[in-house]
Amino acid sequence: MIASLALVALLARLGVWQLHRAHYKQALAAAIASRERMPGLELGPQGVDFASTEWRPVHASGSWAGKLTVYLQNRQYRGVSGFWVFTPLRLAGSDTYVMVERGWAGPDPRAPMLVPPIPSPPGTVEVRGRIAPAPSQWFSFAKDPPGAMVRQNVQLPQFADYHHIRLLPYVIQQLGPDGDGLVRDWPAPDLGMHTNYGYAFQWFAMSATCMGLLVFFTTRTLRRRRAAAGGAR
Secondary structure, eight states: OHHHHHHHHHHHHHHHHHHHHHHHHHHHHHHHHHHHTSOOEEOOTTOOOHHHHTTOEEEEEEEEOGGGOEEEEEEEETTEEEEEEEEEEEETTSSEEEEEEEEEEOOOTTOTTSOOOOOOOSSOEEEEEEEEOOOOOOOOSSOOOTTOSEESOOOHHHHHHHHTOEEEEEEEEEOSSOBTTBBOOOOOOOOOHHHHHHHHHHHHHHHHHHHHHHHHHHHHHHHHHHHHHHHHO
């Protein structure tokens, strides 16, 4: 009996914990939406404090390091597998770079096995976007070669070490009209709150089921004891 009640309480507590996680993520989503409406920052070689500026609008000027462009493969857009295209931007007047998530590119229709050509114009360019975290790491059985152009993942510290550059630890997610063969229809950040609500429902359902079974078996046991006691008279 005590163990069963403890299990019911534990399952209910797990459900409450998942609800707290969902509410926290709701507040975080509201904070992100608020930051996206804030005035834009100008990104210079000194960088910005990522924790307080994540998802804020930003603009930067510099020159593309087109030869260092990388393509993250197997990225989906409207059911089509393509590439996320990343190119480092050398910030004006410095040796500091920031990785720019330029957009999504579909496969080259003339050569689907090859990456599509994405131009990186020479000279000074202006990039507008928002401060975003480094690309999430996808599971992969094989480790990407450090200098690979087409890869599954890119880790900014390792990328910077390999190419001997100073690279800021976050990216600019470029905004604005589609162009250069790139799509910039970025999805909203997925914080996974719906998953937390789903888990909370499962834990509460399991707790309720265990409680129902406990009541059922306890009631049945009591009835049998009463029946046995009545028969013994």
